[in-house]
Amino acid sequence: MARKPGSNPRAIKNRAAKTAAAMSAPAAVAQSQSKTPPKKKTSLAQFAKEVRAEARKITWTTRKETWITSVMVAIMVTLTAIFFTVVDAGLQFGVTQILKLATAG
Template sequence: MANPFTFLQEVRSEAAKVTWPTRRETMITTGMVAVMVFFAALFFLSVDQIIRLGVRFILSFGG
């Protein structure tokens, strides 16, 4: 079992090696995610409506 103090030193040194994104990169990536979520929502809404219409059409023959 390693010494907790040594462990924390190693964690800190590894975190220092990480290349953190800039504020601009973070904002651009966040915007891209928001746009993709919007398009995914539109896609699933469209598919859901098409399936709903298809099921209603099929069920209209039954009764």
């Protein structure tokens, strides 16, 4: 009877070692796989330049866009409040009717 490929003791040990390495602590695996050197610390001036460069990329909404968005939020809040008020009143009416039937009167 022929043996299955990879069933010799050396192949089994290799698979067991790979499995143990994969299940070890993630930090240890990350350190062993990381080949890049640690990044050089930047100076405060370089950091400030990078912050200014990123801040220039920010696009602010116009006054009109802000106003339209605010009005839409107010409308949606109002509609939601009306919806939940109606649902609450309906549930209250239904429960009241069920309790009247239960107490016969």
